[in-house]
Amino acid sequence: xADKKKPNSADDRIVQETDRQFxxxxxxxxxxxxxxxxxxxxxxxxxIAFLADYFDSLEDETNLVSKAKQILLMTxxxxxxxxxxxxxxYNLLQKHKVTKKVYGVNxxxxxxxxKALCKDVPQxxxxxxxxxxxxxxxxxxxxxxxxxxxxxxCVLLDYVKLSEMLFKSIDLQKSGKADKVLCETVLDQLRTxxxxxxxxxxxxxxxxYNLGPDGLYYALDKAMKRGNLNHxxxxxxxxxxxxxxxxxxxxxxxx
Amino acid sequence: MTTEDRFSMTAEKYLAKHNILVYLEDSVAQLLEHRxxxxxxxxxxxxxxxxNSLRDGNHTMFREYNFVKSTPHNRASFVRLFWKxxxxxGKKGDLLSIQExxxxxxxxxxxxxxxxxQKTARIILLDxxxxxxxxxxxxxxxxxxxxxxxxxxxxxxxxxxxxMQTQRSPRDPVVVPSGTEDxxxxxxxxxxxxxxxxxxxxxxxxxxxxRSTFSTPPGNYLxxxxxxxxxxSFYGFLMALAKSESINDHIGRLPPKAELLEGADSELTSPxxxxxxxTRPVSxxxxxxxxxDRVSSTQNVYTTQPPSGSLSSHSVKGKNSHINSRKTxxxxxxxxxxxxxxxTESSDDTN
Numbered sequence: 001x002a003d004k005k006k007p008n009s010a011d012d013r014i015v016q017e018t019d020r021q022f023x024x025x026x027x028x029x030x031x032x033x034x035x036x037x038x039x040x041x042x043x044x045x046x047x048i049a050f051l052a053d054y055f056d057s058l059e060d061e062t063n064l065v066s067k068a069k070q071i072l073l074m075t076x077x078x079x080x081x082x083x084x085x086x087x088x089x090y091n092l093l094q095k096h097k098v099t100k101k102v103y104g105v106n107x108x109x110x111x112x113x114x115k116a117l118c119k120d121v122p123q124x125x126x127x128x129x130x131x132x133x134x135x136x137x138x139x140x141x142x143x144x145x146x147x148x149x150x151x152x153x154c155v156l157l158d159y160v161k162l163s164e165m166l167f168k169s170i171d172l173q174k175s176g177k178a179d180k181v182l183c184e185t186v187l188d189q190l191r192t193x194x195x196x197x198x199x200x201x202x203x204x205x206x207x208x209y210n211l212g213p214d215g216l217y218y219a220l221d222k223a224m225k226r227g228n229l230n231h232x233x234x235x236x237x238x239x240x241x242x243x244x245x246x247x248x249x250x251x252x253x254x255x
Numbered sequence: 256m257t258t259e260d261r262f263s264m265t266a267e268k269y270l271a272k273h274n275i276l277v278y279l280e281d282s283v284a285q286l287l288e289h290r291x292x293x294x295x296x297x298x299x300x301x302x303x304x305x306x307n308s309l310r311d312g313n314h315t316m317f318r319e320y321n322f323v324k325s326t327p328h329n330r331a332s333f334v335r336l337f338w339k340x341x342x343x344x345g346k347k348g349d350l351l352s353i354q355e356x357x358x359x360x361x362x363x364x365x366x367x368x369x370x371x372x373q374k375t376a377r378i379i380l381l382d383x384x385x386x387x388x389x390x391x392x393x394x395x396x397x398x399x400x401x402x403x404x405x406x407x408x409x410x411x412x413x414x415x416x417x418x419m420q421t422q423r424s425p426r427d428p429v430v431v432p433s434g435t436e437d438x439x440x441x442x443x444x445x446x447x448x449x450x451x452x453x454x455x456x457x458x459x460x461x462x463x464x465x466r467s468t469f470s471t472p473p474g475n476y477l478x479x480x481x482x483x484x485x486x487x488s489f490y491g492f493l494m495a496l497a498k499s500e501s502i503n504d505h506i507g508r509l510p511p512k513a514e515l516l517e518g519a520d521s522e523l524t525s526p527x528x529x530x531x532x533x534t535r536p537v538s539x540x541x542x543x544x545x546x547x548d549r550v551s552s553t554q555n556v557y558t559t560q561p562p563s564g565s566l567s568s569h570s571v572k573g574k575n576s577h578i579n580s581r582k583t584x585x586x587x588x589x590x591x592x593x594x595x596x597x598x599t600e601s602s603d604d605t606n
Contacts, residue, residue: 048310
């Protein structure tokens with residue numbers, strides 16, 4: 001495709017470059033090579049959307065934070081490539097200008113990035129998350145701090161998605177509001193499961209069971225049989241906020 | 256398709272599955288074409304626009320047939336484009352001939368061949384009386400399966416013909432492969448001309464599903480269609496495919512039949528259509544007087560008539576009701592030809 005050459009008409013007033021010259025000038029070859037490499041290493045589920053996002057962020061060169069966000073979201077955080085991507089995002093943010101001569105990642109740009117990543121998370125959760133992993137504006141962010149903050153945010157994103165799905169499954173009437181008793185039951189299960197720690201092997205196994213379909217069904221069934229339903233309802237936001245609280249207690253405070 | 260699959264396959268396979276190379280090559284080719292008119296093109300910006308429109312499915316307009324046909328995404332997007340542009344016709348309840356539908360398609364894709372349209376008509380009209388008029392809803396769903404599953408349809412036809420042949424042979428009762436008692440009973444009670452045994456046909460067609468290089472409907476949807484009838488004719492089978500809501504869902508671009516004609520027209524790209532009308536290619540039959548007479552004169556008649564019942568029957572058994580509806584369509588056509596209402600959008604477009 002790149003070798004295609006078209007003869008130029010002699011009477012063209014502007015000196016026309018050949019296709020090859022054009023492609024070389026705009027470095028389309030490297031551009032395509034880069035994007036192909038990204039696609040193959042990240043294997044996005046919807047490559048077309050991926051390509052669109054990629055070129056969008058490439059076009060917008062000024063906004064470092066949104067570019068870094070795009071790099072981080074290229075692949076799921078469980079994939080090995082994620083680490084490389086975090087490194088890339090960090091290196092990119094190194095270009096951030098702090099003062100006239102000082103460049104680097106400081107607290108401001110780090111907080112902006114975390115905020116951008118958690119854009120779709122309920123506001124209250126976002127604030128609580130930042131309280132835990134926030135750094136002061138003037139601080140220099142080292143790579144390991146950056147890495148753990150970003151990783152926490154990505155896991156939280158997944159967690160929010162899962163708790164939304166959980167809410168939908170207990171929202172029996174599909175009215176956007178679930179019964180409070182059912183919500184409490186599920187949240188209790190979640191809290192007890194998250195309260196377990198590594199050292200106690202038996203509880204780890206138990207909590208895994210309690211959150212499985214069987215365990216949840218058993219708990220919900222017990223709650224239903226007690227029969228004091230219709231004591232109010234919870235919205236999705238309330239539910240996710242409470243579920244995230246359970247998650248955030250597990251996040252170590254930076255300071 | 257699970258996540259494990261995506262990461263465990265080779266890079267080449269992954270690229271081929273999503274046709275990434277097709278699009279990258281096309282984007283560069285388009286860039287070069289674009290550059291000839293606008294020498295100051297920004298390559299990155301162009302790619303960004305190209306892939307955004309590709310994602311939104313707006314990339315097939317005015318492209319050559321070979322490109323439109325090249326990937327499943329393109330095919331489905333093209334069907335959706337057709338729906339978006341010509342929904343008005345469906346709303347008015349117009350019935351058009353296949354030549355007219357072909358001209359409409361040619362406006363969106365200048366070198367669109369006549370053959371797929373003809374095949375679509377065969378599905379709707381069950382392989383006869385091809386000069387009949389067809390409603391928009393009937394056409395678009397049949398066109399969707401015909402265009403999207405073209406290769407699959409051809410294979411199905413081959414299989415159907417070979418099954419028919421074995422049936423016609425004098426050794427008839429013996430050649431049913433692994434046939435059970437039941438299927439033999441069916442075979443004896445039916446005349447060979449009204450199709451093949453549905454189970455037998457299913458068994459022959461099923462291996463094509465999900466294993467081929469071309470796109471096929473999921474096997475369990477075929478099960479839905481073929482398990483409920485004892486015998487099936489080829490065009491009855493295709494008609495059932497076209498009417499299957501689950502297959503439409505699977506392709507995922509057109510709304511379900513009930514909502515096909517609903518919704519605002521704000522996204523309708525009327526300016527582009529009008530612009531294109533000037534350079535309108537002559538249709539295969541030279542029938543340029545497209546629908547001016549019938550526009551809006553038939554609208555109320557069709558929607559209130561009982562034949563619309565055939566629209567909602569989703570089984571193969573709908574065959575008979577469909578033939579009835581076709582007859583009424585014919586009658587309506589002849590009675591409405593005389594009346595004309597020139598103050599409509601379509602007539603604006605054609606003139």
